[in-house]
Structure formats: C-alpha cells, structure tokens
Amino acid sequence: MHGTPAHRTWRHRARTTSAVLAATAMGLAIVPTLSTTAQAETTATAVSVPGTFNSEVGCSGDWAPHCAQAQLTARTDGSGAWSKTLSLPAGSHAYKAALNNSWADNYGANGQYYGANISLQVPAGGKNVTFVYDPVTHWIADDVNKKIVTAGGSFQSEIGCAADWAPDCLKSWLQDIDGDGIYTWSTNAIPAGTHTVKAAIGQSWTESYGQGGSPTGADIGFTVPENGSNVDFRYNSTTHVLTVQTEQPPGPALDGTLGALYTPTKTTFRIWSPDSSQVSVTVGGTTHTLQPADVNGYTGVYQAVVPGNWKNHAYQFRVGNNTVRDPYARMVKPGSTEGIVMDVDAIEPTGGWAPRPAITKREDAVIYEMNVRNFTIDASSGVDSAKRGKFAGLTQTGTTSNGAKTGIDHLKELGVTHVQLLPSYDFNSTVPNWGYDPLNYNVPEEQFSQFTAPEDRVREFQNMVNEYHKNGIRVLMDVVYNHTASKDVFQNITGKYYHETQLSGTGNSIDDGNPMVSRMILDSLKYWVDTYNLDGFRFDLIGVHQYNNVDQWAKYLQSTFPDRTLQIHGEPWSGGVDDPLQAQKVRYGTTPALAGGHVGVFNGTYRDAIKGGTRDQLLGYMGGSSSNASSIALGMRGSPLTTKSTSPLADPWAPAFAYDPEQTINYVSAHDDLNIWDKITYSGVTGGPTGRAGQMSRFAAGMVLTSQGIPFFHEGDEFLHSKVVNGDYEAAKNSYESGDNVNAIQWSEKTANNATFRYYKDAIALRKNTPALRLSTWDAVNAQMATTTTTNGSIVTSAISSNAATPTSHDTVVVYNPTSSASNITLPAGSWKKVLGTNGATDSTSTSADPLAVTVFKKS
Structure with a gap:
C-alpha cells in the first residue's frame, strides 16, 4: 500500500x-x-x-x-x-x-x-x-464510517423516484454532515396529503426501522397540510428513531387547549410530552407524527394537524412505545385509551339552554350531596326502569313512593338550591361504586348513561343539568384532581403528572406544582362549566393542591364566567399523610388567601364539635356535651377570622379561618364515614326516629341550617337513611364500594320518617326567609351578631340583626340547647315569635328554648 x-x-x-x-x-x-x-x-x-x-x-x-x-x-x-x-x-x-x-x-x-x-x-x-x-x-x-440512510415511503414516486418504497432512491437521502449521529433531510416536494415512511439503511430493506425505532415497527405516518410545505426528516443513529416534522398550518387559536380540537376540515391533535419527542396519533387507520408546537400558555406540547372531517372518529396517542390516553379527551371509547373526536360546540341540550336559577350570594345556597346511581336505582324511586341509576333518572318528574314525592320533585319540595353529584366523569370501577378512581376527567361516566353514541352521551349530561335548572336547582360536581385510578392513567405520558410523595393515600397523587398539570386542571374545570353549564365544584382532597393554584383556578373561572356565581369548595386536608409542603397547600390557615376566588372549605372542626368523631361512638355537642360550647359558638358565627385579613395564618388548622361566611361549608354528614343517623345509633342513642335519637338528628341538622356559612347535607339524611345492613356498621363507615342494598336510597324511608323530612323542609324554608341567617361578610358577622353562652356553659345563643344600618337592633335570635331541659330565653325588647322548635316550624309567643334542639325566635 x-x-x-x-x-x-x-x-x-x-x-x-x-x-x-x-x-x-x-x-x-x-x-x-x-x-x-x-x-x-x-x-x-x-x-x-x-x-x-x-x-x-x-x-x-x-x-x-x-x-x-x-x-x-x-x-x-x-x-x-x-x-x-x-x-x-x-x-x-x-x-x-x-x-x-x-x-x-x-x-x-x-x-x-x-x-x-x-x-x-x-x-x-x-x-x-x-x-x-x-x-x-x-x-x-x-458506508463504513456512516450509514446510508434513506426515507423510504409512500411519497417517493411523487418526488421523482422510480417507485414508492424505494430504499435505493437517494432523492430521499438523509445526511449526517456535522457528524453528530443525527441524519437529516428536508424537502418541500412532497405533495399535500397523508403519507407513511420508514428509515432504510444501506439502500435496502435488510435493515430498516419503523415506529419507535423498532426493526418491526409499523410505518410512520405524517401529514403534509398543503403543497409546498416543508417536511423535515430526522434519524437518530443511536435510537434508530425516525421523526418527521411537517410545516403546520395554523391550528385552533393560540389560546386553544390540548386534546383533539375539531373543525370540519381538519382536527388538531395536541398532547403534553415533556420527556419524549416520539409522539404520534393514529386516526382513521393512519399514524401521524406529532411535532413540537408553540401554543400560548403551554410548554412541551406536540401537535399534528390532520386534514379531513374526523368527527366522532376514535384516535390513539402514542408516546415512545406506549399507547397513552388523552388527558384532554372529551369522549372515549369505553374500556380503552382511545379518545373520540368531538364537535362539542355543536351540541346543546334538547330545546336549548334554559336560564340558570338566580342566586344573589353564595350564602343563600343549601347543598344536597347525592350519587347518580344511589338516588334512583331502587324501584321505590318510581323512576322508569331504563332511567334508574342514570343521568336521565335524576330529573324525571312526577315520581312518587307511597304517595310521597321522590327524585327531583322531592328535592324541590325539600327546598334545596344546589345538588352536588358524586364523581360523574369517567372512572375505573364498576358500579355500584362512588367513582373516586378517575380515568378521564372530561368525559361523563358511561355507566350512568343510557346511550353509546358520543354526541348523545354529551347531550344527556347537558339535559340533566338543564332540567335541574328548569326546576330551580343548580348543579355542582365532585371532582377528583388530586389522584387518578392508578399511575397507569398518565405515567406512560410522563411521570411529571405525579407527586413523589403520595399525599392522597392512594399511591398516585397528582402534582399540580407542575405548571402544565395545574393548567390541565384549570382547562378541565373551564370545560365542564363551558360545555355542561355546571354551577361549580366540590374538590375531593383539595388539601393536596397548592393554594396559590387553587386561587388561580377559581379567580380565572369567576372572571371568565362572571354571571354564574360559581360555587367552589373542597376538603382542606390530604389523605391522612404528612405533607412536607403543607404551608403551600389548602388548609384552614390558607383559606383566607382564597377569598378573592370565592373558595370555601368543609368545616371539619365544626362538624366534629357538633357530632363527635366520624366513625367512633363519642358524641359531641349534639349528645349533650357542654365542653365544646365555645367551638359551637365559633361555628355558629361562620368560623370568622379573629382579625380580618387575606393573609395565611400561622396555624394551618386554625378553627377561626373564614374571611367571608361563604368560605365555611357546614355539615355533619357526607358520603364518607358514618352518616348522621348511623353515627347516632352506633353511639348507642335510643328512642328511634320518634324518640331521643330522632330528636338528636334534628338538632344536628338544625345547627347546620341556622349557622352562618353554607349548609350541606347528604342524600337521605332528611329521612334518616341508614347504610347499616344486618348490624354491619363497619361497612357503613366506608361504603364506597358497597352494594345497592347499603347505599341506594330506599324511598319508603321518607314516609316512615316523615317527621324528620318535615323538619328539614321547615328549617330550609326558615333559612331562606331569614336574612339574618345568611350574613355575607366578615364585617356583618362582627357587627350584627352577638353570641353568648349561658353561665353553665352549655346553651349558645346568638342575637342577629339583618340590617347593616342598625347592627345592634337584633331581629333574630337562635338558641342551641344541648341539655335535657327547656330554658327560658330573655329576648331583646319588642314583640317576638318562636318560629322553629324541636319538631320544625312553629308559631308561638313562648320564650322557651326547647331541650336538645335549635330554637329560633324572630321579631314580629
């Protein structure tokens, strides 16, 4: 040589x-x-x-x-x-x-x-x-130092090769000129349309790579939106991944969200993928490579604009080698990770949207929590068999049980202003189950639907909300953004959806500390308000979320929908674990900082003061205890801050936390734990519905309905529904997956316990007709409400003025008497009537406060 x-x-x-x-x-x-x-x-x-x-x-x-x-x-x-x-x-x-x-x-x-x-x-x-x-x-x-890489595909004859799928045609030759191992080729000669390609090595198919860089990988799809569009091919010689990036025409507006964004001539598919550039979507049998997209308000987004009318077609995202669900899917193919392209803007309820029920201020609300299935699944509901346990069953009118109204007619008779639905989006478990295991946050649960067609399912949920509105009732939905059914829901997209610390007690806590996760939650909330006309949300374990994010979500919603008076509240705790970032999360102590977004929290401190523990046999104030009268007095006033301020408090569990009465949700019973009637009987209280036990349940409800703030109670509480079957209190303590024999409302209980129902009805009516029970500011509570306890420390009394101009001219007196004896009350000067007592509404000049009861006096 x-x-x-x-x-x-x-x-x-x-x-x-x-x-x-x-x-x-x-x-x-x-x-x-x-x-x-x-x-x-x-x-x-x-x-x-x-x-x-x-x-x-x-x-x-x-x-x-x-x-x-x-x-x-x-x-x-x-x-x-x-x-x-x-x-x-x-x-x-x-x-x-x-x-x-x-x-x-x-x-x-x-x-x-x-x-x-x-x-x-x-x-x-x-x-x-x-x-x-x-x-x-x-x-x-x-070909010793370098690979001879060609893009062999369905387009080659159209760019001048002798045939398609010609690995030896160097018209589509990728080159690594700078020696970094990345081979590239750009062209604007590929005509508009959908094409497929693989990477061929050495001018033959002996060595070639498809989707995911696999030798056996499927063809890689891409779409050229219009003639003359630039198309960039990129082959990584280490991973063997071939990516195709096409010059994209404008998709939906830059403030559009992610997911499948439909128009009649094209659908834009977008997904957040911060860790992988290997992103594709398959629709209509063709796979399209997604490319980085600069979408206003988002980072790490990949996008493909696919020409054609894809309405109601299934689509499947893939990240790396994994099929993944679309976190923004508006509808899904049940039992799969496939989304459905939806034109939701073209769907509205039958006959169009009805006006929303008017509400002056949030303190006017009376919230009734219920489960879609539980409320009507039993035949005693009188609902048509095909509609029982379905969205449509919730609003069927004219139903009765033993002559008593059931369903929506019952709610109207009761007088509630809001229903709060347990999770009604797509969840993993099969009913009966409460659905606290989310899969798809933006999709109505198919098990609650009568329909399979995507548009019918959307319209069915809209119809349900609309019918409630026609009947004077607003609709809230329980949302579970703090965790998913499992990490498999989002993990294969990116692990950045999840906390390193498991805060929800389920092992898959969502991390809204990541801005894109926080944005996903906000987008989902907005979607439900915009598409389904919801009136607000109850957040499961809102304490997992950062309070600054919750404040941002709420303020955005309130400003975007200023005419809605949206109701937003949640549980200010996590899933029974220590949170190293607790100071940043929603707690009683950070609730004042949420006042601007009108966010409230469940007042667990007041709940426990009234009834004792949620699963034990200890009774609180309703059982005659006088040791916590000061806590009752604070809760009765709406748990107001000692000093008015929107700054977070030093104590995250401070019992005096409300900047505004609307920030405290007062309750003694919810879907979790023992409901109020089972708590009372579990604690050994005797006498049944007509004796001391029944009286105690009315006393607890009366306190909730006459305290400042927003009253809340659970389905069936108003007629002593029990979830105890054959003496099994353990199942009743956490009945989320119990059968219909435990959770379903038995409407015969309404007639059997009609006295309790009448009490609830009377107390709700009194609240609505008594402005003094619905003060709407910290200043009003501070100036217009005088609260005292008796010398023995048991009886709590509040004298209230409904007129801010005359704050000490009290026109309403509320007395909580936990003792077994009546107590004579000294009322302010003037003519007074007793309007609420042990058994409900009354019309008396007596000044006696009934034992184990709430008594209300009004100036006549």
Whole structure:
C-alpha cells in the first residue's frame, strides 16, 4: 500500500495552479486548503474519491483524482448524487472527493471545501465499501464510517423516484454532515396529503426501522397540510428513531387547549410530552407524527394537524412505545385509551339552554350531596326502569313512593338550591361504586348513561343539568384532581403528572406544582362549566393542591364566567399523610388567601364539635356535651377570622379561618364515614326516629341550617337513611364500594320518617326567609351578631340583626340547647315569635328554648 504521512496537511489556496500540479506530479499529493466562504460554484462532470487505497483498486498511484477506477457514477434516480462500490483491503485508509479529475475543487470531512482527509478503517478480510457524494451539500460519505440512510415511503414516486418504497432512491437521502449521529433531510416536494415512511439503511430493506425505532415497527405516518410545505426528516443513529416534522398550518387559536380540537376540515391533535419527542396519533387507520408546537400558555406540547372531517372518529396517542390516553379527551371509547373526536360546540341540550336559577350570594345556597346511581336505582324511586341509576333518572318528574314525592320533585319540595353529584366523569370501577378512581376527567361516566353514541352521551349530561335548572336547582360536581385510578392513567405520558410523595393515600397523587398539570386542571374545570353549564365544584382532597393554584383556578373561572356565581369548595386536608409542603397547600390557615376566588372549605372542626368523631361512638355537642360550647359558638358565627385579613395564618388548622361566611361549608354528614343517623345509633342513642335519637338528628341538622356559612347535607339524611345492613356498621363507615342494598336510597324511608323530612323542609324554608341567617361578610358577622353562652356553659345563643344600618337592633335570635331541659330565653325588647322548635316550624309567643334542639325566635 502506498501512502502519505499521517500528519499530512493542506496548504493555502494562494498557491498557483502550476505549483499544485507540480506537487501532485511529484507524488506528494499536497492539496491546498481554502475557507469554505471562498468556495467556487463548479458543475461536476466527474466525481472521484482519491485516497490512499487508489493503487489497490487499480490506479497507477494513490491520491489520484483522475484515476478511472476511483470515479463515481452519476445516479439515475433523479437525486443528482454520485456513488460507487469499491472492494477495499483491510487497513487504515484516507480519502476525499475531487471534482472533474483534479484537485481544483475538492471536499473533505463534514462536506468542507478543501476539508480534512476522511479516515476509513476497513475491517479484517476487506470489504465492499460504497461511497456516495451529494453535489448540493458536497457531503462525501462511505458506508463504513456512516450509514446510508434513506426515507423510504409512500411519497417517493411523487418526488421523482422510480417507485414508492424505494430504499435505493437517494432523492430521499438523509445526511449526517456535522457528524453528530443525527441524519437529516428536508424537502418541500412532497405533495399535500397523508403519507407513511420508514428509515432504510444501506439502500435496502435488510435493515430498516419503523415506529419507535423498532426493526418491526409499523410505518410512520405524517401529514403534509398543503403543497409546498416543508417536511423535515430526522434519524437518530443511536435510537434508530425516525421523526418527521411537517410545516403546520395554523391550528385552533393560540389560546386553544390540548386534546383533539375539531373543525370540519381538519382536527388538531395536541398532547403534553415533556420527556419524549416520539409522539404520534393514529386516526382513521393512519399514524401521524406529532411535532413540537408553540401554543400560548403551554410548554412541551406536540401537535399534528390532520386534514379531513374526523368527527366522532376514535384516535390513539402514542408516546415512545406506549399507547397513552388523552388527558384532554372529551369522549372515549369505553374500556380503552382511545379518545373520540368531538364537535362539542355543536351540541346543546334538547330545546336549548334554559336560564340558570338566580342566586344573589353564595350564602343563600343549601347543598344536597347525592350519587347518580344511589338516588334512583331502587324501584321505590318510581323512576322508569331504563332511567334508574342514570343521568336521565335524576330529573324525571312526577315520581312518587307511597304517595310521597321522590327524585327531583322531592328535592324541590325539600327546598334545596344546589345538588352536588358524586364523581360523574369517567372512572375505573364498576358500579355500584362512588367513582373516586378517575380515568378521564372530561368525559361523563358511561355507566350512568343510557346511550353509546358520543354526541348523545354529551347531550344527556347537558339535559340533566338543564332540567335541574328548569326546576330551580343548580348543579355542582365532585371532582377528583388530586389522584387518578392508578399511575397507569398518565405515567406512560410522563411521570411529571405525579407527586413523589403520595399525599392522597392512594399511591398516585397528582402534582399540580407542575405548571402544565395545574393548567390541565384549570382547562378541565373551564370545560365542564363551558360545555355542561355546571354551577361549580366540590374538590375531593383539595388539601393536596397548592393554594396559590387553587386561587388561580377559581379567580380565572369567576372572571371568565362572571354571571354564574360559581360555587367552589373542597376538603382542606390530604389523605391522612404528612405533607412536607403543607404551608403551600389548602388548609384552614390558607383559606383566607382564597377569598378573592370565592373558595370555601368543609368545616371539619365544626362538624366534629357538633357530632363527635366520624366513625367512633363519642358524641359531641349534639349528645349533650357542654365542653365544646365555645367551638359551637365559633361555628355558629361562620368560623370568622379573629382579625380580618387575606393573609395565611400561622396555624394551618386554625378553627377561626373564614374571611367571608361563604368560605365555611357546614355539615355533619357526607358520603364518607358514618352518616348522621348511623353515627347516632352506633353511639348507642335510643328512642328511634320518634324518640331521643330522632330528636338528636334534628338538632344536628338544625345547627347546620341556622349557622352562618353554607349548609350541606347528604342524600337521605332528611329521612334518616341508614347504610347499616344486618348490624354491619363497619361497612357503613366506608361504603364506597358497597352494594345497592347499603347505599341506594330506599324511598319508603321518607314516609316512615316523615317527621324528620318535615323538619328539614321547615328549617330550609326558615333559612331562606331569614336574612339574618345568611350574613355575607366578615364585617356583618362582627357587627350584627352577638353570641353568648349561658353561665353553665352549655346553651349558645346568638342575637342577629339583618340590617347593616342598625347592627345592634337584633331581629333574630337562635338558641342551641344541648341539655335535657327547656330554658327560658330573655329576648331583646319588642314583640317576638318562636318560629322553629324541636319538631320544625312553629308559631308561638313562648320564650322557651326547647331541650336538645335549635330554637329560633324572630321579631314580629
């Protein structure tokens, strides 16, 4: 083998042509160097690969640009490229590309004009080495150092190749000019439409790669939106992943959200993928590669705009090698991770939207919590069999049980202003189950639907909300953004959806500390208000969320929908675990900072003061205890801050936390734990519905309905519904997955316990007709409400003025008497009537406060 020294260099182009020729003739192969900025544009009529191996292939010497055996052949595939395969012996070699049989124009490493020699190590035994030269980029490559990568696909004949799926057509040749292992090719010659491609290596299909960089991977789909659009191909020689990025036309408005965004002529598919660029969507049997998209308000988003009308078609996102669900899906194919493209803007309830029931202020609310299935699944509901346990069953009118109104007619008779639905979006468990295991946050639960068609399911939920509105009742929904059914729901998109610390007690807590997760929650809330006309939300374990985020969500919703008077509240605790970031989370102590967004929290402190523990046999104030009268007095006043301020408190569990009465949700019973009637009987209270036990339940409800703040109670409390079957209190303590025999409302209980129902009805009516029970500011409570306890510390009395102009002219007196004896009350001067007592509404001039009861006096 003939060669030149390993340290050979190329000198300045300033040498004369005669000097170069002389040096070459002497066999020194001294080739001038020149900056690429001075590169001449020369038309190549011949291309050779002079190098240290020339003599081995039949040339008279090495470094011979004019040697016939070193000449490449012009390709006939329309690419303009030149190539040749030479049989080279083993060993270390070097070469360059020379044009037109001389050194006048030559190219070395990285396609550089007068660039460095290209080293070539041929393995033992020798090898056929293919050289390829591109006259446009001037990249000279061999298939030992580099891969000859082509994009073989369905579009090749349309760009000038002899056929499609032609791996040997260099019209679609990807090059690694800078040597970083990434091969690229860009073109604007692929016509508009949907195409497929794979990466072919070595100008054949012997080695090739499809989706996910797999040798057996499916074809990679991509869509060119219009003729002349730029398309960029990128092959990673380490991962073997081929990505295709097309120049995208504008999708929906830049303030659009993610998911499948429909128009009749195209659908834009967007998903957040902060960890992987291998993102695709399959729709209509074709897979499309998503590309990075700059969407206002979002980061790490990938997008594909797919032409055509894809309404009601299924689609499947894929990230890396995993199929993943769309966190923004508006509808899904049940039992799968496939979304459904929806034109939700074109769907509205039958007959159009009805006006929402008017509400002056949030303290006017009386909230009734219920489960879609539980409320009507029993035949005693009188609901049509096909509608029982369904959204449609919630609003069927004219239903009765033993002559008593049931269903929505019952709620109207009771007088509630809001229903709060337990989770009604798509969850993982099968009913009967409360659904606190979310899968798809924006999809109505199919088990509550009568329909399978996507549009019908959307309209059915809208109809349910609309019918409640027509009947004077607003609709809230329980949302569980603090965790998912399992980490599998979002984990394969990115682990950034989840907390490292499991705060919900379920092992898959959502981390709204990530801005994109927080944005997802906000977008979901907005979607439900906008599409389904919901009137607010109850947040499961709102204490998992950062209070600054909750404040942002709430303020955005309240300002975006200023006419709605949206009701927003949640549980200010996590799932029974220590939170290292507790100071940043929603707690009683951070509730004042949420006043601007009108966010309230469940007042567990007041609940426990009234009834004792949630699952034990200890009774609180309702059982006659006087030790916590001061806590009762505070809760009766709406748990107001000691000093008015929106700053977070030092104590996260401060019992005096409300900047505004609307921030305390007062309750003694909810879906969790023992309901009020089972708590009373579990604690050993005797007498049944007509005795002390029944009286105690009315006392507890009366306190909730006459305290400042927002009253809340659970379905069936108003007629002593029990979840205890065959004496099993343990199941009743946490009946989320118990059968209908435990959770379903038995409407015969309404007639059996009608006295309790009448009490609730009377107390709700009194609250609505008594402004003093619905004060709406901290200042009003502070100035217009005087609360005292008796000398023995048991009886709590509040005198209230409903007129801010005369704050000490009290017109309403509320007395809580936990003792077993009546107590005579000294009322302010004037004519008074007793309007609420042990059994409900009354009309008496008596000044006696009934035992174990709430008594209300009003100035007449």
